[in-house]
Amino acid sequence: MNSRPTLATVAELAGVSRQTVSNVISNPHLVAPITLERVRAVIAQVDYRPNTAARRLRTQRSFVVGARMTTDFDGISGYVLDHFLHAVTSAAQRVDLHILLYVADDAEAEIQIWDQLLAEGGVDGLVLAHTHADDPRTRWLSERKVPFVAFGRPWNNNGTHPGDHAWVDVDGCAGVRLATERLLELGHRRIAFLGWPEGSGVGDDRLGGYLAALAASDQDVEPLVRRCDGTVREATEVATELLADPELTAIVTVSDSLALGASTAVRECAPRQVAIVGFDDTPVARALDLSSVAQPVDIVADHCIDFLRAQIDAANARFSQAKPVNPADRQILIQPRLVERASSRSPN
Amino acid sequence: MNSRPTLATVAELAGVSRQTVSNVISNPHLVAPITLERVRAVIAQVDYRPNTAARRLRTQRSFVVGARMTTDFDGISGYVLDHFLHAVTSAAQRVDLHILLYVADDAEAEIQIWDQLLAEGGVDGLVLAHTHADDPRTRWLSERKVPFVAFGRPWNNNGTHPGDHAWVDVDGCAGVRLATERLLELGHRRIAFLGWPEGSGVGDDRLGGYLAALAASDQDVEPLVRRCDGTVREATEVATELLADPELTAIVTVSDSLALGASTAVRECAPRQVAIVGFDDTPVARALDLSSVAQPVDIVADHCIDFLRAQIDAANARFSQAKPVNPADRQILIQPRLVERASSRSPN
DNA sequence: ATCGTTCATTTGATCGATCTAATTTCAGAC
DNA sequence: GTCTGAAATTAGATCGATCAAATGAACGAT
Numbered sequence: 218m219n220s221r222p223t224l225a226t227v228a229e230l231a232g233v234s235r236q237t238v239s240n241v242i243s244n245p246h247l248v249a250p251i252t253l254e255r256v257r258a259v260i261a262q263v264d265y266r267p268n269t270a271a272r273r274l275r276t277q278r279s280f281v282v283g284a285r286m287t288t289d290f291d292g293i294s295g296y297v298l299d300h301f302l303h304a305v306t307s308a309a310q311r312v313d314l315h316i317l318l319y320v321a322d323d324a325e326a327e328i329q330i331w332d333q334l335l336a337e338g339g340v341d342g343l344v345l346a347h348t349h350a351d352d353p354r355t356r357w358l359s360e361r362k363v364p365f366v367a368f369g370r371p372w373n374n375n376g377t378h379p380g381d382h383a384w385v386d387v388d389g390c391a392g393v394r395l396a397t398e399r400l401l402e403l404g405h406r407r408i409a410f411l412g413w414p415e416g417s418g419v420g421d422d423r424l425g426g427y428l429a430a431l432a433a434s435d436q437d438v439e440p441l442v443r444r445c446d447g448t449v450r451e452a453t454e455v456a457t458e459l460l461a462d463p464e465l466t467a468i469v470t471v472s473d474s475l476a477l478g479a480s481t482a483v484r485e486c487a488p489r490q491v492a493i494v495g496f497d498d499t500p501v502a503r504a505l506d507l508s509s510v511a512q513p514v515d516i517v518a519d520h521c522i523d524f525l526r527a528q529i530d531a532a533n534a535r536f537s538q539a540k541p542v543n544p545a546d547r548q549i550l551i552q553p554r555l556v557e558r559a560s561s562r563s564p565n
Numbered sequence: 566m567n568s569r570p571t572l573a574t575v576a577e578l579a580g581v582s583r584q585t586v587s588n589v590i591s592n593p594h595l596v597a598p599i600t601l602e603r604v605r606a607v608i609a610q611v612d613y614r615p616n617t618a619a620r621r622l623r624t625q626r627s628f629v630v631g632a633r634m635t636t637d638f639d640g641i642s643g644y645v646l647d648h649f650l651h652a653v654t655s656a657a658q659r660v661d662l663h664i665l666l667y668v669a670d671d672a673e674a675e676i677q678i679w680d681q682l683l684a685e686g687g688v689d690g691l692v693l694a695h696t697h698a699d700d701p702r703t704r705w706l707s708e709r710k711v712p713f714v715a716f717g718r719p720w721n722n723n724g725t726h727p728g729d730h731a732w733v734d735v736d737g738c739a740g741v742r743l744a745t746e747r748l749l750e751l752g753h754r755r756i757a758f759l760g761w762p763e764g765s766g767v768g769d770d771r772l773g774g775y776l777a778a779l780a781a782s783d784q785d786v787e788p789l790v791r792r793c794d795g796t797v798r799e800a801t802e803v804a805t806e807l808l809a810d811p812e813l814t815a816i817v818t819v820s821d822s823l824a825l826g827a828s829t830a831v832r833e834c835a836p837r838q839v840a841i842v843g844f845d846d847t848p849v850a851r852a853l854d855l856s857s858v859a860q861p862v863d864i865v866a867d868h869c870i871d872f873l874r875a876q877i878d879a880a881n882a883r884f885s886q887a888k889p890v891n892p893a894d895r896q897i898l899i900q901p902r903l904v905e906r907a908s909s910r911s912p913n
Numbered sequence: 914a915t916c917g918t919t920c921a922t923t924t925g926a927t928c929g930a931t932c933t934a935a936t937t938t939c940a941g942a943c
Numbered sequence: 944g945t946c947t948g949a950a951a952t953t954a955g956a957t958c959g960a961t962c963a964a965a966t967g968a969a970c971g972a973t
Contacts, residue, residue, distance in 0.1 A: 281665075315665055320651060
């Protein structure tokens with residue numbers, strides 16, 4: 218029956234023009250205080266809300282950010298991304314951005330969806346995760362100057378070049394180093410690292426933290442590194458082999474999945490206590506009382522949205538001076554924290 | 566520089582009017598085959614994509630569905646909802662709907678966000694989960710005739726009235742019954758049920774499946790029901806008490822969280838094998854080789870989107886005969902399946 | 914040859930906001 | 944008393960699609 222009020226409705230009731238009402242909403246500083254008050258009263262009275270479709274059409278901007286809903290393979294590591302998505306949604310909501318979901322099976326399908334969303338004017342920018350070295354996706358986006366931010370470093374080739382796009386990442390190296398140093402502090406002297414196959418940027422980075430902690434120690438400690446793919450089962454096997462060493466009192470792992478494997482191995486084979494530290498602080502770690510390195514996804518998400526808004530706003534002001542932003546100003550490494558639980562304690 | 570082509574661009578190139586191009590896209594059956602072909606060629610050539618903002622403004626329809634990004638409390642049960650969200654996104658994508666995320670701390674905040682989204686024309690409908698008896702949210706939506714569908718039954722009061730809104734749910738009763746019957750079949754004769762406190766619709770439903778299986782059995786079996794809140798720790802304690810009974814060979818639980826607790830209890834206290842069945846088939850169950858009742862969220866999501874699209878389309882055709890839909894046509898109960906793993910096997 | 918129908922296509926208005934540029938108001942400078 | 948410039952406000956065009964209604968074309972029936 219009576220449809221929603223529009224700018225014109227409010228304008229008439231307040232005795233001003235449409236444009237003034239528009240200004241009250243979008244540029245209050247342009248409106249005289251008395252007028253401002255009067256118009257706002259009418260807005261409140263008739264419960265006026267701007268129609269986003271009209272605004273989007275006129276401004277050619279959607280204030281929507283696309284994000285991929287990840288298919289978490291083993292479900293354990295997927296936890297972090299789900300939490301990240303939650304945090305991003307929350308952060309976006311705070312600055313009047315919306316998150317639009319999509320699914321894609323591979324990078325190619327994802328790019329196709331982007332192409333669609335961008336061409337239709339469905340999104341202003343994108344948040345992506347799991348970027349890797351020479352990722353075709355970041356190249357595609359950069360070439361088209363699409364505002365985007367990645368959770369995760371680009372890990373270019375040798376791992377030196379930080380890339381030229383915006384990203385936020387957690388310092389896995391520092392996290393594992395923190396965990397290893399804590400174990401050393403507790404008196405552990407034979408600490409193994411259970412990692413992923415060589416070549417993964419994330420995995421090698423975390424391993425680096427372990428090696429650095431040992432190298433920096435004034436104790437006589439030797440690195441002991443074993444690798445396996447991400448499955449719990451293989452981790453159990455490899456951990457079982459490690460436990461053959463009676464001196465071993467602690468295992469630092471590259472992920473909670475592997476920590477779960479190690480934990481199973483300890484429970485099944487060893488009658489002794491072995492400290493285990495995981496990575497990601499997933500529900501599994503909590504349930505099994507495993508210590509774990511936690512990624513502060515809330516902080517990561519805040520920075521992501523921050524970087525993204527800046528890019529969207531910059532793309533908005535096409536006529537302002539094209540002050541080129543230093544990529545380093547849009548790249549940040551967040552420090553993780555160690556969540557200590559029963560699994561890490563002094564050796565005997 | 567050269568902005569995207571519009572309807573007018575295509576129309577001019579193809580030598581037809583805007584409206585014809587529009588029809589080629591939205592109502593191809595109205596266009597002569599020859600024209601259709603010619604226009605489509607131009608569309609492909611200039612890579613024309615309709616601008617959604619313009620379409621939304623004119624049609625007053627967004628083809629966007631709102632969904633809440635849940636804060637998974639214990640993280641284990643949250644898994645199902647995350648997967649559901651993934652499945653919903655996938656299903657929506659298939660029928661050209663989009664999923665818009667939001668977060669909210671409680672029902673009141675959620676309603677406020679809906680109010681905003683609906684007033685602004687940001688969404689056409691909503692998907693919600695975790696509805697409960699006398700949920701203020703379903704009432705709010707029903708009163709305003711907002712298209713929506715719930716994953717989960719309304720569980721009104723005594724659990725008899727199916728509600729008058731669209732919903733899709735998984736038959737937890739049948740799932741647990743399936744699991745219990747399988748244990749009986751395997752030869753178990755003393756089977757406990759570890760559930761949630763009385764009064765939860767979902768929990769009581771699942772318990773019902775356990776009781777029904779025992780009642781229907783021709784064996785001499787007695788129900789043995791224990792309850793605890795959802796935490797792993799408390800589940801471990803209660804399960805430990807249950808294990809004091811040396812006859813006990815199997816525990817059916819209301820959730821994977823409790824199954825994890827029970828599993829821990831068995832490993833710590835009992836030198837014997839006890840079969841455990843969980844619910845939700847979460848990664849934890851997979852990792853610990855626990856049998857579990859799996860909710861087919863893909864199927865649930867498909868039905869949800871199906872029901873939602875029907876409602877949105879119906880709201881679209883305001884002038885068609887107002888044929889009232891029987892609520893029961895928009896309510897469906899999906900059968901879960903039992904995923905058998907090492908944890909459930911014959912006693913001894 | 915005329916009429917009525919159906920099919921194909923076009924025209925002009927419209928959705929509800931913002932942009933651009935023009936206009937009005939008014940304080941302070943000369 | 945006029946002029947200047949900043950502040951406040953307004954009018955008209957515009958974003959890109961769809962809707963509603965009108966027009967034109969084709970064709971068999973009368």
